[in-house]
Amino acid sequence: QTNVTVYGVVDVTVESVKASGGVDVFELDRRTRVTSNSSLIGFRGTEDLGNGLKALFQVESSFSADAGGGTLAGRDTFVGLEGGFGKVQLGKLTTIMRAAGAKVDFNPAATGIGFQAATYGTIGGVALTGIDERINNAVMYTTPNFSGLTAQLAYSAGENRVSPDLNGAEGVNSQSYQLAAAYENGPLYVSAGYAVAQDPLVATSVLGAASNSNISDELKDARIAVKYTFPSNTSVSALYDRAKYEASSALGDTDVKRNAWMVGAEQKFGGNQAVYLQYARSQELDGDACDFDACDNTEFSQWTLGYTYALSKRTMVKAYYTRLNNDSDSAADFYLSKVGMASRNAGADPSGFGLGLRHTF
């Protein structure tokens, strides 16, 4: 039998969150929450097949440690082969581009309301670009590690092919591709990637750029990320993400573009403590869609201040404060554990602080 490793994380925090500002009667009052932050349980193993070849498997499930419930295999789950040629995996996977968003984030495991993908993982805080999500129905090839450098090609099958309809409209066949490379060696981490999603059928319209099941739309995203750790145990990080959603309506092209960036710094001290501060910004929307619907005041930013105290290598106390500042026509919410922003809350600012425990087993 394989040596199956059982592993997991239980991360729960007590939080106080609200979203003030915006239209008064819709304000989201302060409330106390007990929040499970990406708690997980997994089973994984490898098998030596000889000749430098290995079989790999992983089944990782998410669960809500606060109120129960979860998704079997809801996280990275795959079967794969690894050898001199690199690594091939089939399943539900985290790509280099997704990992980059988490890599530059100093929240433990890039989780909780302080995680800032609300800016660099969405368009206008509303539609996900998908870059900070695992890709489903994936085939992923990763090169061998050359002195810290790896490259990766990932494909995700949409499986929802819709035939052209009787009126001759185009068919839909969602598929996406990501090409990326990462370099990680000693104190330096750098990555760059490019993604194209065909017919992503973005569920939430961004401005007038509504998707249509019979019309081809496309989402393109480019991301670079960097992180460096100084001998003083100071780490700094930065990320830049550029997304473009190409769609059209009866009125003409309704493309939307968005640039976002993030910077952060963390200082470790006392052997088991750390403080970090990070700031991210999603700039004003741009593109043809702005001809139909004003793009002014659609920018927003988020900053997070955090502190961690390690009781051991596997158990940590953590505290944080985060605030997301929406411009008057933006209704962005936290990326994880939302407070419940809706378009009527435009201009309101979600904020929250929390304290909790994270245990890794």
Add this chain to the structure above:
Amino acid sequence: QTNVTVYGVVDVTVESVKASGGVDVFELDRRTRVTSNSSLIGFRGTEDLGNGLKALFQVESSFSADAGGGTLAGRDTFVGLEGGFGKVQLGKLTTIMRAAGAKVDFNPAATGIGFQAATYGTIGGVALTGIDERINNAVMYTTPNFSGLTAQLAYSAGENRVSPDLNGAEGVNSQSYQLAAAYENGPLYVSAGYAVAQDPLVATSVLGAASNSNISDELKDARIAVKYTFPSNTSVSALYDRAKYEASSALGDTDVKRNAWMVGAEQKFGGNQAVYLQYARSQELDGDACDFDACDNTEFSQWTLGYTYALSKRTMVKAYYTRLNNDSDSAADFYLSKVGMASRNAGADPSGFGLGLRHTF
């Protein structure tokens, strides 16, 4: 790595149940069922952090061994710290008050149709008081054990805060608290607790006491439980529970009160066998609501006779009979594995017997 313990229970019985009496055409005919009784699988562990401090975690899932399906982390799931100060846990938890309901019940693990919380865990057999359920989004502090005595304060965040509406009605912010103490030493177990749930938004109206998402309601519950085991391997137990649901309607106050009690006894014999008999009663409803809707004939009782034969410490054959007697205006059903009582079945009496296997791993 932590030492992760995998544990669980598979408990399945073959039952014959029915609910006879009441309006004839709505009678629930006798049927055979194969029932999974609180089957579970869990993962737990502790980590010694030094200085008498320990980290604790548990992820416990429920599943239906009869027809498949289940809820990841659907049972007690938490992360916590334990030390000289006591124990703090964050997650989905069983409190002393909930445990008390199970402690006095002689059904193995207080599960199956014979479990009598139908009386002491509901108001009028219809609305749950919540005391016999795990609390979600919980923060719970338990004192150190002083010669068998522990006290506990539990908080559950509702997280559903609704803003006051435009007409100035009150907002809703569900939260609940439980304060309890238990003493367990040798043959004696005693516990007492008090719970308050603000804005519980009781889903099912009890008489005229309908909840309203804009009106504050409140549920208060007090419970005492005791169990004693004589040297003859005879155990006796008793529980008293008093619940009050405070609500109001356009007509005025619609408070409802309910008292319930339970007594039981078990005799062990032959080294591996036991018989038990228990009886519980939910008394007639009382309160302002009775001014609007008659509370006469709303009482009901349940009794259970059971037998267990242990094939080993971990494997048991069990057999039981239970009957719930509803007064003419009561439609209470079993607490677990209901037969399907509805208001039109008022006065019908659910009953059932079963035989099955319980294995603990």
Add this chain to the structure above:
Amino acid sequence: QTNVTVYGVVDVTVESVKASGGVDVFELDRRTRVTSNSSLIGFRGTEDLGNGLKALFQVESSFSADAGGGTLAGRDTFVGLEGGFGKVQLGKLTTIMRAAGAKVDFNPAATGIGFQAATYGTIGGVALTGIDERINNAVMYTTPNFSGLTAQLAYSAGENRVSPDLNGAEGVNSQSYQLAAAYENGPLYVSAGYAVAQDPLVATSVLGAASNSNISDELKDARIAVKYTFPSNTSVSALYDRAKYEASSALGDTDVKRNAWMVGAEQKFGGNQAVYLQYARSQELDGDACDFDACDNTEFSQWTLGYTYALSKRTMVKAYYTRLNNDSDSAADFYLSKVGMASRNAGADPSGFGLGLRHTF
């Protein structure tokens, strides 16, 4: 503590599927999919109770390794006792009859689009007979193994008993029974079984044979299966299945009958490779229902050609092609991982090929 064994399978393939033919505008265009084929994770164990008696348990869950999600205890899950008397199991179970369908199929673990129960596990490709599904709410007795021979009686409780309605129509009480025997010794496997399902409430009507919650229907199925392995590492298999669905409507009896058969062969070579070819056919529907709705052209067949290359005992590369040929009035789809055939696609032929990895842990 029991020795709990953690085990599982991750099986993922990249496929290209389509269903061409039939009405042109409804054709299901070729699409690429990444498909999880019956991936599973389980926990099982036994306990020696002395005197030749053993307690058994298993909790087996299904999951989608491609897009996440799964069902806790969604596969064989039970508690049981085994001894000189044979074996009794309670839970969700695979019977000898279901196992027979998988036994004769040469697809690894009888899974993926190449699995041919579309013919022998359905009536007209539309309604499942249930024989190739696990039975829920089951009690199953299996005799001891007499030189390779075992017999089995299985009962499944429907638990959905509906009382006779006010107009005096019959009540419904779904229950099913299977009686079967299997002989497996050296190169030979033979099995035969008979199943009766009372009030199966077949969801999808077969021709005019619509079920009705107030009318008794019944499903009967007989199956024989055989497999033989020659010293040359050539295996051949065959299965015959006869199903009859008895129902009635206002117009009179609407019984439907179907015969189906399957033959297959596999050749192992090179120590770790195998090729297999198999063919199955569901013959034209017959019965009283054909008086109301023509049964002509309701037959269909499926053939599968596959190749497996074992990298080790637990890791396998597999490739396959399968094609299902529907007659003009048949709209059968693959049994597992359907392409999406609907009645409007009648006459179209689902086909697909794939390549992937299967790892057992």
